[in-house]
Amino acid sequence: MFRGALTLGGVMRGSLGLLVSLLFILPLYWALVASLGDPTAPPPASVQWWQPDPHWDNYDQVFKIVPMARYMRNSLIVVAWAVPITVITASMAGFAIFLLRPAARDRMVTFSLVILLIPGAAVWLFRFQLLSWFHLLDTLPWALIFPAFAGTSPLFVLLFYWNFRRVPEDTFEAARLDGASLWTIWLRLALPLSRPTMIGVVVLAFVFYWSDFINPVLYLFNPQLYTLPIGLQLLNQFGSSNWPVLMAGSVLIALPVIILFVFLQRFFLNDLSLAELFDRAE
Numbered sequence: 364m365f366r367g368a369l370t371l372g373g374v375m376r377g378s379l380g381l382l383v384s385l386l387f388i389l390p391l392y393w394a395l396v397a398s399l400g401d402p403t404a405p406p407p408a409s410v411q412w413w414q415p416d417p418h419w420d421n422y423d424q425v426f427k428i429v430p431m432a433r434y435m436r437n438s439l440i441v442v443a444w445a446v447p448i449t450v451i452t453a454s455m456a457g458f459a460i461f462l463l464r465p466a467a468r469d470r471m472v473t474f475s476l477v478i479l480l481i482p483g484a485a486v487w488l489f490r491f492q493l494l495s496w497f498h499l500l501d502t503l504p505w506a507l508i509f510p511a512f513a514g515t516s517p518l519f520v521l522l523f524y525w526n527f528r529r530v531p532e533d534t535f536e537a538a539r540l541d542g543a544s545l546w547t548i549w550l551r552l553a554l555p556l557s558r559p560t561m562i563g564v565v566v567l568a569f570v571f572y573w574s575d576f577i578n579p580v581l582y583l584f585n586p587q588l589y590t591l592p593i594g595l596q597l598l599n600q601f602g603s604s605n606w607p608v609l610m611a612g613s614v615l616i617a618l619p620v621i622i623l624f625v626f627l628q629r630f631f632l633n634d635l636s637l638a639e640l641f642d643r644a645e
Contacts, residue, residue: 391617398422398610406606421611428601428608431615433587434594441507441590442572448511449519449568450561456514457523458549472524475517487581494582506582507575507590515571519564526560527553562630570620591616 393410399417402424425431460471491500499505514520530553538548554561576592583589589597598612 391621394610394614394617398607398614400607400610402605402607418607421607422615424605424608425598425612425615429594429597431591431594431598431612434589434591435615437503437588438573438590440503441575442569444504444508445511445515445572446565446568448508449515450564452512453514453516453519453564454523454554454557454561455549456520457525458527458553460520460524461527462545472521475521479517479521483577487577491581500582501584501588503583503588507572507578510578511568511572515568519568522560522564523557526557530556558630562627566624566627569623573620574616 396411396414398421399414399419400411400421401416401418402421460468460475463471494500494506497505499509534556535548535552538552543551574592575590576596579588579590579593583593595609595612595616599609
């Protein structure tokens with residue numbers, strides 16, 4: 364019997380996967396349905412599964428109440444720069460840790476884990492003071508994009524490091540014996556071998572910068588530089604009782620993240636290591 368034949372175990376796994384998928388999709392579906400409600404009607408007493416008279420103009424109201432188009436442009440500028448910078452710097456740092464001697468490598472991993480345990484609120488004042496000293500407050504590139512040059516988070520550095528550890532050291536050593544420089548090994552060998560990790564970091568970094576609310580609030584004062592999360596908060600202040608419009612704004616913010624994940628998830632599913640893992644499980 365060929366491997367693609369239906370089995371009881373395959374049907375059960377597929378049903379369980381479908382059930383779990385529905386649990387994650389339902390809140391998004393409810394948000395979409397709620398965003399099409401009547402703004403003049405009172406909030407529904409129960410969950411609505413569909414709208415008999417959808418009000419698509421609620422999405423137009425989002426852009427009329429607040430300058431959401433400008434905020435969306437600012438958020439796109441931030442992620443367009445910060446996400447690639449994060450991938451480059453985090454992968455370089457992870458590769459550098461991998462090349463260290465075992466003792467130094469263990470110290471750097473421990474140091475990264477310690478930094479990862481420090482809450483973000485602990486550096487807000489210090490970062491604000493640094494930006495103030497160098498007159499970099501209220502600037503989109505320096506206040507929101509420049510932290511990407513530090514890899515954004517130690518977690519991303521550690522993800523790349525753990526990925527490089529899975530690669531046999533003979534692979535990099537053979538490239539070095541062939542005369543390849545460390546830069547060439549990182550660019551031509553290490554990065555292609557870390558594609559699943561790279562895609563995961565892209566998704567996580569995109570979500571971080573796209574939904575970042577604290578940093579724009581702390582370091583930006585010019586309303587022309589506000590990003591989408593601040594725009595959603597302003598929308599809530601101007602019309603806190605208009606639930607359909609608020610849900611429409613939430614859908615607009617969540618939609619790019621969903622599209623990005625749907626587009627990139629096929630790379631996870633097509634990864635060779637994942638395929639081998641499922642083969643072993645069968």
